[in-house]
Amino acid sequence: MQVREYLIRRLMILPLLVIGTSIIVFTLTRVGGSPIGIYLSHEMSQEEVAEIEARYHLDDPLPVQYLYWAGGVLRGDLGWSGISAGPVTQVMPDKIAASLELAVAAGIVAVTLGVGLGTFAGARRNRLPDHIARIFSISGASMPTFWFAIILLIVFWVYLGWFPVGRSTTALFTSIEHPTGLYTVDALLAGNLRAFGDALWHLVLPAVTLGYGATAIIARMMRSSLVEELQEDYVDAARAKGLAERVVLKRHARRNALIPTVTVIGLSFGFLLQGSVVTEIIFQWPGMGRWMADAVLRGDQATIMAYVLFTSVLFLGVNLVVDIVYAYLDRRVVLGD
Amino acid sequence: MTESTMPIASIRDLRIHFRSKAGVVHAVDGVSFDIRRGETLGLVGETGCGKSVTARSLLRLNPMPPGIHAGGTVEFRGAGELPVELTGVDESTLRAIRGNRIAMIFQDPGKALNPGLTVREQIAEVFYQHRADELLDDIGLTDRAGLVRTLIAREASLRSRWIERGLLRVPPLRAHRAALRRAVDDRVTDALAETQIPNPRAVMDRYPHELSGGMRQRVMIAQALACNPDLLIADEPTTALDVTVQARILDLINDLQRRHDTAVLYISHDLSLVRRVCDRVVVMYAGKIVETGPTEDLFANPSHPYTRGLLAAIPSASHQRGALAAIEGTVPELVDPDPGCRFATRCGFATPMCETTDPGLAPVAADHEVACFIHHPVPGGVGPAYEKAAT
Ligand SMILES: Nc1ncnc2c1ncn2[C@@H]1O[C@H](COP(=O)(O)OP(=O)(O)O)[C@@H](O)[C@H]1O
Ligand code: SF4
Ligand SMILES: [Mg+2]
Numbered sequence A: 001m002q003v004r005e006y007l008i009r010r011l012m013i014l015p016l017l018v019i020g021t022s023i024i025v026f027t028l029t030r031v032g033g034s035p036i037g038i039y040l041s042h043e044m045s046q047e048e049v050a051e052i053e054a055r056y057h058l059d060d061p062l063p064v065q066y067l068y069w070a071g072g073v074l075r076g077d078l079g080w081s082g083i084s085a086g087p088v089t090q091v092m093p094d095k096i097a098a099s100l101e102l103a104v105a106a107g108i109v110a111v112t113l114g115v116g117l118g119t120f121a122g123a124r125r126n127r128l129p130d131h132i133a134r135i136f137s138i139s140g141a142s143m144p145t146f147w148f149a150i151i152l153l154i155v156f157w158v159y160l161g162w163f164p165v166g167r168s169t170t171a172l173f174t175s176i177e178h179p180t181g182l183y184t185v186d187a188l189l190a191g192n193l194r195a196f197g198d199a200l201w202h203l204v205l206p207a208v209t210l211g212y213g214a215t216a217i218i219a220r221m222m223r224s225s226l227v228e229e230l231q232e233d234y235v236d237a238a239r240a241k242g243l244a245e246r247v248v249l250k251r252h253a254r255r256n257a258l259i260p261t262v263t264v265i266g267l268s269f270g271f272l273l274q275g276s277v278v279t280e281i282i283f284q285w286p287g288m289g290r291w292m293a294d295a296v297l298r299g300d301q302a303t304i305m306a307y308v309l310f311t312s313v314l315f316l317g318v319n320l321v322v323d324i325v326y327a328y329l330d331r332r333v334v335l336g337d
Numbered sequence B: 001m002t003e004s005t006m007p008i009a010s011i012r013d014l015r016i017h018f019r020s021k022a023g024v025v026h027a028v029d030g031v032s033f034d035i036r037r038g039e040t041l042g043l044v045g046e047t048g049c050g051k052s053v054t055a056r057s058l059l060r061l062n063p064m065p066p067g068i069h070a071g072g073t074v075e076f077r078g079a080g081e082l083p084v085e086l087t088g089v090d091e092s093t094l095r096a097i098r099g100n101r102i103a104m105i106f107q108d109p110g111k112a113l114n115p116g117l118t119v120r121e122q123i124a125e126v127f128y129q130h131r132a133d134e135l136l137d138d139i140g141l142t143d144r145a146g147l148v149r150t151l152i153a154r155e156a157s158l159r160s161r162w163i164e165r166g167l168l169r170v171p172p173l174r175a176h177r178a179a180l181r182r183a184v185d186d187r188v189t190d191a192l193a194e195t196q197i198p199n200p201r202a203v204m205d206r207y208p209h210e211l212s213g214g215m216r217q218r219v220m221i222a223q224a225l226a227c228n229p230d231l232l233i234a235d236e237p238t239t240a241l242d243v244t245v246q247a248r249i250l251d252l253i254n255d256l257q258r259r260h261d262t263a264v265l266y267i268s269h270d271l272s273l274v275r276r277v278c279d280r281v282v283v284m285y286a287g288k289i290v291e292t293g294p295t296e297d298l299f300a301n302p303s304h305p306y307t308r309g310l311l312a313a314i315p316s317a318s319h320q321r322g323a324l325a326a327i328e329g330t331v332p333e334l335v336d337p338d339p340g341c342r343f344a345t346r347c348g349f350a351t352p353m354c355e356t357t358d359p360g361l362a363p364v365a366a367d368h369e370v371a372c373f374i375h376h377p378v379p380g381g382v383g384p385a386y387e388k389a390a391t
Helices: A003-032 A046-055 A062-074 A088-123 A128-142 A145-159 A170-175 A183-190 A193-230 A233-240 A245-273 A277-282 A288-297 A301-329 B051-056 B091-097 B119-130 B132-138 B147-156 B162-167 B171-194 B213-225 B243-260 B271-277 B295-300 B305-312 B352-356 B386-390
Strands: B009-020 B023-035 B040-044 B067-076 B102-105 B231-235 B263-268 B280-285 B288-294 B362-365 B368-370
Touching: A003 A062, A003 A301, A088 A128, A088 A183, A088 A193, A088 A245, A088 A277, A088 A288, A088 A301, A128 A193, A145 A193, A145 A277, A170 A193, A183 A193, A193 A245, A193 A277, A233 A245, A233 B102, A245 A301, A277 A288, A288 A301, B009 B051, B023 B051, B023 B067, B023 B288, B040 B051, B040 B271, B051 B231, B051 B263, B102 B213, B119 B132, B119 B171, B119 B213, B132 B147, B132 B171, B147 B162, B147 B171, B171 B213, B213 B243, B231 B243, B243 B263, B243 B271, B263 B271, B271 B295, B280 B295, B280 B305, B288 B295, B288 B305
Parallel strands: B040 B263, B040 B280, B102 B231, B231 B263
Antiparallel strands: B009 B023, B009 B067, B280 B288, B288 B368, B362 B368
16 A cells, blocks of 8 residues: 555544544543542532532533533643643643653653664674663663652762753743744753753653663663674675675674564653653653643543643554654565554 | 586585573584575575575674574685685685675675665675775776875775874875775766666665665665676565565566576575566575475475475465464474474474484485485385375
8 A cells, every 4th residue: 555545544534543542542531530629619609609610511321411511622722730720732742742841751762762662682692782782771671760760860960960850940940032932942042051961951860761671672672673683694695705804793683673663662762752641740741641640640630631632642643653664664565464 | 626617605504603591503504505606596494594694604794692603604705816714714814705797796785785885885895895996907007006005005905094084185196086986986876786776876876765675675686786796695575565566676686696606595484576587596494405406306306204395385366374273283392402303393293203303404406415315225124205294
């Protein structure tokens, strides 16, 4: 199938999947409690509560309530975020930008380190560098994030004072405009290198924390698929042509080994993007993860639903991108099979 | 011996073992033979007897570890060059021989071609690797000095890194790079045309999976013969192909070999094919050579019981093509083998001494050697004989 045709078909299915996901989550959150619980107080009378419920259509059956919510989404109204004391549509872009910036930084760490390490280890299978890489990967995949984050925090913030926490230094933050909400990009647009350095500096610890797990997963995948590729006949055939081992590894084996790794990279990136609750809380990063955690703890249903909408679109989008990149890398793939 | 009568390659007492969980596998255990200039030498034997390992040692392609070079030498004498001992030679000399003086076609062209590169990219690599100077000549850069030449020369010999490749996309260099590509394309086209591929220009941009098995093997052949090597190793080149295509591929190899005076080491477990195309034959059994001789003589007077068994198993009009079922029993374990004749467990003529003493190769006729006590003078004891067993 042609890539374009495939894309159109997938884009047509996408809304259906998003609707399905949102129905399920909507139902579950409503079962979990009343959305106005967060606004009620003990002084309110029974009548007052009933009046509020009526105003927000909470006395209607669930499907009707869902339709009100969906209608709002279509009109660009995601409701009122109780925890942020503002409309969701106004708060969310900043949160997404914060998580996006962190995810991209963590993604860059994870992909370069993961692919590099996996290649290095796979090409030296069962030798010392491979074993060291394996220890690194296993610890990355199994060490709890909160623990790793706290260690980084204690060592690099408390003791050494090399890296800050939070997202930026207030004085620098207020000195520039923020058209994109990505502080590094904003600083560059403003031509303010100090603000850029500051934004980057604040990114280091959370990006390393968040990227470590993904690095480990990508490295494992890269290693095992490279080991597999290196046993293929075409690798020997490439050597038999007189090619240098570097060329055999990079031009022949690694390129094919990247194909299965792309799926893992794409999915990891999806996880990075949705925001990490633990990392964002520990490093005081004002992103989607922390926002979501607050919303769940305080029963802020509008925020929860907005988050669900965001993550489902995100994952479906990531899957689509992964499929396309995969088809591009592996010429044998016929999309849609 | 003068240079032109010296064999192109001489393998002497080659031992290649593999470490495995069960012990050390003696895959090749004291093999010696010559490959003469321009001849087709057949290497036959059952699957697993060590044919591929022997052949791959000519390119030092056996993975070490798990492989162990347990002894022996592989000497190669390229036309007009000093002899090179391949098992000990340095990496760069070896690479200058691989794909250039000695080339190889593999059993399954579907696996031996990289699925992610086009036919053009794969064959071009051979020219980049071994003909970079000529390519620079083609585009008139040989006598130039400076950055342009350096960068293009590095690109032409597959040495450029990604930053350099980026630079090569920028205008002043871009034209040179395009010229280089055209020069390579011309050579790739010629190489493909040699193998009678119709419309080489169109095939060039295909990926291997878009071609038929026969076409893929032609691409492999084009790639192997691109630099006009002195020796071509063909490891079961038609086993993975349709019967209808097999004959055409064989004829093609034969034809190209005759025209370019290339020696061919032709590996097969199919004796009828070997009989058709080979000048001489080496028969291997369980890591050792059991018989070797000119094709005519060997097929007329097979002297080793194993060779006789193989010949009896050749399919004819009366019975089906199949495995070497005519010989009873299975190939012995190659792990820590016994000192005697490896065939003793399956041989109908074996005597006690066969199990304890290794019969070395000894001549039975001109150019015809056999490793069996039936043909050796046995000191003192009573050796095996065909007549005795017949009664
Ligand atoms: N890379 C390897 N690792 C371990 N054992 C090997 C390897 N290559 C070959 N062998 C062993 O060497 C023996 C001979 O193999 P091979 O030369 O491929 O046989 P064939 O005559 O079928 O070509 C087999 O028993 C095989 O198990
Ligand atoms: S040496 Fe003995 S066992 Fe070996 S082939 Fe000859 S007769 Fe058979
Ligand atoms: Mg083989």
